[in-house]
Amino acid sequence: MDNIAGQNQGGKIAVNITVIILVLLWLLPTIGLFVSSFRERDQISNSGWWQAPFSVDLNFRARVAADGARQEGTQYVLEGNLFDDPEIAEAFPEDNGSVSAFGTRAVAPDEFTPGTATELRSGGTLTVQADGSFRLESAEPIDRGPTIYLAAETPPRFTLLNYDTVLNANGMDRAFINTLTVTIPATIIPILIAAFAAYALAWMDFPGRGVLIAAVVGLLVVPLQLALVPLLKLHTDIGIGQSFLGIWLAHTGFGLPLAVYLLRNYMVGLPRDIIEGAKVDGATDFQIFTKIILPLSFPALASFAIFQFLWTWNDLLVAKVFLPSGAESQVMTVKIADDLLGSRGGDWGILATAAFVSIAVPLIVFFTMQRYLVRGLLAGSVK
Template structure:
């Protein structure tokens, strides 16, 4: 394809640009979530995450305390700084102020506005304000509306909130509890079966392999009702025990299929010479085939881990709906989206807590994942 010397450089540029565009398109949504999870909740709704490093312009309302007014030369003077307390606490710059909620930035900083209850108000850019009137301010002081630029805030509050009050820490432990046994146990069962299907001669072997291939595509939905009833009948019910069994059963076809394909590709010489030397099948399996199959075992382990960690369907059906047993996916989908539907910072933090471990596994062990995918699909 590199034949046309003239067209080549232009084409190469097009390739670079297209790939860059694809990568950006693929990353942007995730980056948005990550950035949002570290932002202050008020800032999230005031400006887009792509403007996160810029100061945020927000509108505030401050009710002044009339008790702080002092009488000076027959006039009542109330002064202070809008950044001293309340929602707007902290440093910032006033970009405009007003005396009604309808026009919160009617006046430029430093200008003088007439208060509706009589008197005048001035707010400077640094936030200091002065209200003056001929009569006392009464029980309620004048309300100052103002628009201010606050510097970007990076905060861990969302994470603290999700892990503490929302119980995501418990859900994390639950997910871990579901995932580890559901990953380890099927590997062992599948490895023995895969060895038998790859290296032992017996009638019906081809039929069994075909059955495994068929079972690979059975929709999980079919299994839900009958197995839940079965678990209830034998006393397991909805429990961790039940979900471990379920994940084991559902993961087996892929495990057997992947491992058999890999084991069948091992060199025949090694296995036959071991048998000639008097090794039994059990020894051949544990001493030769199992260690050699490590890459395939690793691939399946990663698959099963990602699948059980990220699963929502099986967890919803086989675990009780009580909050002590909710895994993270169920917690997010059923609890947080309901109660914090508009609280984007909380949702983003929760999503990232649930994604951190799979992403770490993915980037650390990508090689095995790719190898497993190829063994499972390309033949």
């Protein structure tokens, strides 16, 4: 008995460790996205989100003016400090910058260490110190200042400007409303249709029921990409074309196989005595469905609602195909992809912020209804 108890305890520890690992793997990308949404583009490009609290080495370019050049004996000298450049000073508001390397070519911005004297191609010798001070000596008059590249440690910086840019972007509020306009009906409509179909496949006897169940299971493995063009052509032929009605019906068609499969598996596992007793009492199939089956099937309904809501909210492909391309019909995923990503391809802070704003509502829905998810997914697995 002690050995069995020990094995059970060891199994519980293994399960707990596995669950913790899975939770961390699921949370880490979200945490990384959240942290990146408060960082600036340059820091995101040069270090991972887990390095956000630490200093980051960034490359800068300083254009030195020749106005301050003077003559010392036979030499002409130009001195100054690279951190006086307005663009560089902006990255060091507390005057705590430190040069870790410098160079005179864009292809090698960190070619020399501070304190090293380097020969310029235009003539003269350049020396840059760690505190940003530089000295240029030349035997010829200095008519044009050099361009100096440097790598410097920048302190960690966080900003709310990314959220201000995304939330106040032109048309983002309209895109949010359009996303709700697409998502809510595209979640409710397939649930209503699938609930009736699942009840019929679970509790009503009619010819061809087995074939229909097999067809539903088979449709689960059909990729939606195969149906996009034929379905759009059908919508155009019947007059709904690219419209909200068209995308509602498209999401309904793509979501129905999973909905019918989940709900049918759950309903077939409900106690038969309750349904037979209701029939003995004279209840019709519609009364049994609305007053008994639907209330008992709420976990399965909520489980599918989570899947369908997440799918339609985060969808890009179906929205690009079945909605007009105008700004008045854009959903958030299209708005982010076409406007923010299209015009700000390298602005990773903006993209991370836009992605996090986009997933905020799905996260709320998931955590609100996740207790029903497992119950709905395990429907029919245990008798």
